[in-house]
Amino acid sequence: MDKVLILDFGSQYTQLIARRIREVGVYAEILSGESPLEPARLEGVKGIILSGSPHSAYEAGAPAPDPSVFSCGLPILGICYGIQWLTLSRGGKVERLPEREYGRKQVHISSPDPLLEGLPPTFTSWMSHGDSIAAPAPGFQVLAESEGGIPAALRAPAAGIWGLQFHPEVSHCEGGTRILENFACGICGAAKEWSMAAYLEAERASIRARVGGEDVLLLISGGVDSTVAGAFLLETLDPDRVHLLYIDTGLMRKAESEEVMLNLRALGARHLHMAEAEADFLSRLAGVESPEEKRRIIGDLFIEIQEREVARLGIPEAILVQGTLYTDLIESGKGVGTKAQVIKSHHNVRSPLVEKKRAAGKVLEPLDRLYKDEVRALGRLLGLPESVVGRHPFPGPGLGVRILGEVSKERCDILREADAVYIAELRARGLYDRIWQAFSVLLPVRSVGVAGDERKYGSVLALRAVVSEDGMTADVYPFETKDLLGISSAITNKVPAIGRVVYDISSKPPATIEWE
Ligand code: XMP
Numbered sequence: 001m002d003k004v005l006i007l008d009f010g011s012q013y014t015q016l017i018a019r020r021i022r023e024v025g026v027y028a029e030i031l032s033g034e035s036p037l038e039p040a041r042l043e044g045v046k047g048i049i050l051s052g053s054p055h056s057a058y059e060a061g062a063p064a065p066d067p068s069v070f071s072c073g074l075p076i077l078g079i080c081y082g083i084q085w086l087t088l089s090r091g092g093k094v095e096r097l098p099e100r101e102y103g104r105k106q107v108h109i110s111s112p113d114p115l116l117e118g119l120p121p122t123f124t125s126w127m128s129h130g131d132s133i134a135a136p137a138p139g140f141q142v143l144a145e146s147e148g149g150i151p152a153a154l155r156a157p158a159a160g161i162w163g164l165q166f167h168p169e170v171s172h173c174e175g176g177t178r179i180l181e182n183f184a185c186g187i188c189g190a191a192k193e194w195s196m197a198a199y200l201e202a203e204r205a206s207i208r209a210r211v212g213g214e215d216v217l218l219l220i221s222g223g224v225d226s227t228v229a230g231a232f233l234l235e236t237l238d239p240d241r242v243h244l245l246y247i248d249t250g251l252m253r254k255a256e257s258e259e260v261m262l263n264l265r266a267l268g269a270r271h272l273h274m275a276e277a278e279a280d281f282l283s284r285l286a287g288v289e290s291p292e293e294k295r296r297i298i299g300d301l302f303i304e305i306q307e308r309e310v311a312r313l314g315i316p317e318a319i320l321v322q323g324t325l326y327t328d329l330i331e332s333g334k335g336v337g338t339k340a341q342v343i344k345s346h347h348n349v350r351s352p353l354v355e356k357k358r359a360a361g362k363v364l365e366p367l368d369r370l371y372k373d374e375v376r377a378l379g380r381l382l383g384l385p386e387s388v389v390g391r392h393p394f395p396g397p398g399l400g401v402r403i404l405g406e407v408s409k410e411r412c413d414i415l416r417e418a419d420a421v422y423i424a425e426l427r428a429r430g431l432y433d434r435i436w437q438a439f440s441v442l443l444p445v446r447s448v449g450v451a452g453d454e455r456k457y458g459s460v461l462a463l464r465a466v467v468s469e470d471g472m473t474a475d476v477y478p479f480e481t482k483d484l485l486g487i488s489s490a491i492t493n494k495v496p497a498i499g500r501v502v503y504d505i506s507s508k509p510p511a512t513i514e515w516e
Contacts, residue, residue, distance in 0.1 A: 001027050001198075002044055002190040003027040004027075004184050005028075005041075007049065007065050007069075009051050009055065010055070010063070011053055015472070016169035016470075017030075017079065019169075020169050021181075024177060024180070026193075034063055042074070047075040047187065048069060048075070049078075049079060050065060050069075050083075051080075052079055052129075053082075056130075056131050057081060079169075080129055086163060090140070093135035101128075103128075104125070104172055106123070107145070108122050108147075113155055115155065118175065119178065124172070128167060140163075141154065143155055150165060207364065211241070213238075213241070215241050215315045215319070216243065216320075217243045217244075217315060218322075219245050219246075219306060221323070223394050225325060225367060228376075229322070232382060242270070243271040244271065247274075247275045248275065250412065253394070254419065273309065282407070294407065294516070298398075307353050318362075320353070321364045326371055327371065392436065392438060393471065401514050401516040402440070402515065404515060418498050426438055431483065435466070435477050436467050438463075438466075440461050441461070441463075446458065458497060459499060460498075465477035468513070473509065476506065476507055
C-alpha cells in the first residue's frame, strides 16, 4: 500500500498529522524521528513529513533525521521544527522570536504552489512556535507569510522540499487537511488505498495465516476496542477456537458486565469466561486513599487475576489477542520511542504474561495500526450496534479513579447509580454523541443540604464532559444552562445519597480528563 511516512520529533500534534492524512484515504505511519531509513522501512513510502518538536533546531543535540532522507529521492514536507531543521541543515538561518507566534494567524499566499492549491489567497492558520526562519536556505523560495511577516510556507523545487511554519494538522487551521492532501496525493502521488474495508480484508487474511488451527484468547475489558477485536476474531476464525476472558473488577459502570456478556454472545461467542473479582479488588483497596497507590493496586491485581484465570482455562499454548491501538503503543513509549511524551501506561502492554507470550511470538494485536475513530468504523463494518461502537472511552482502573478517597462497595454503588442517570440524561437530550467523554466523579467531601424540614449531609458529585480529538487535549463541553440544571435535578431526585452536583469547567491542559 502507498504510504506517507511521518518522522516524529516529539510534537504534541504528530498523531494528528497521521490521522488527517488517513482521513483523506492515504495510509500514514509514524516513526521515531531519528530512525534509520533503511530500504525495508521505505517500502511503499511516497513522501516523508518531518514533524514539529519541543526542541530548537539550533541547539546542541537537536534531533535529526537519518541523512538518507535527502538521498532517497522522496518529496519532503517539514512542519514547524521540521522546516526549521531543514532550513538550518541547508545553510539558512533560524532564530528565536522576541515573542512566540501562537494561535490563529492570518497567512497571505504570495506565490501559488501545488501545496497550497485550493486555498484562498489569505487564510487562517494555526501557529505554535518560538523560533522562526530568519533567512531561508539557498534555493528556498517563500510561498506565503504570516501577518507578522514571518515565512509561513516555503519550497525548494530542485531539492523536492516543502515547508510550513504553521500546523495544517490542527483542526483550527483553515484548509489544513487540503494542504496535507495536496502533499500526499498531488505532490507525492500516493494512491488513496486506505479504507476500513481494505484493512479488514488484509487483516483477515493475515490473521488466518498466523493462527492456523490454534486457540486464541482475547482479554475483554468491555470497552469499544476489545469488543471490536472480539467481533473481528469471531467472524474471522472458527468460533470454537476463540476464547474470551472478561474480568469483573467491580469497578465497572452500571450493568456494564451484563452488557458485555450479552454483546459477545450476540456475536456468536461460544467460550465466554467471566472472572468475578469484585471482592478481591475491594478488599485490596480498603483503606487506600492515594491515587497512585490505587492505580498500582488495581493494575497489579488485574495482572495477577489475568495470569490465574489464563492458567485455569487450560489453554496454555493459546495465542493472546489484545485490542491495543496505535495510540496505546505510542503513549506507552513503545512506538516512536524516547521523543514522544509517555502519557500513560496500560496494563495490557506491560503485563509479564503478555511479555512472555510476546517473546514466544504468541501475541496478536489486530487493531494496532488503527486510531480510535477507525476502530469505530471497523466495528460498524462488522455490524456492531451504535450503542457499542459509539461508547465513550473508559479508563482501565474504572471507577477506582473516579471515586476520590477510599473506594468501597457503597461508594461504587452510589457513583454507578448517579453516572447512569447522567448518561441517560445525555442520551435523552441528544447530547451523548456530541461529547467525546462524559462521566461523574464522587468527591471525598460531604456537604449540607435540606430534605423536608431536616438538614442532611449528602455526597458531592462532579460532572465532567469534554470534547477532544484523541484525549491528549480537551475542551469543556459548553452545556446550555437548562441542560445542566435538568441533569443536576434528575441526579439528586433519583440518587438520594447525592446532595449536591457541581460541573467541572477545566480544560486539558492544565487539568487532565480524569480527576486521579
Ligand atoms: P487523562 O486523565 O490522562 O485521560 O487526561 C486521557 C484519556 O485516557 C483515559 N485514561 C486511561 N485509560 N488506563 C486507560 O486505559 C488508564 O490508566 C487511564 N487513565 C486515563 C481517560 O479516561 C481519557 O479518555
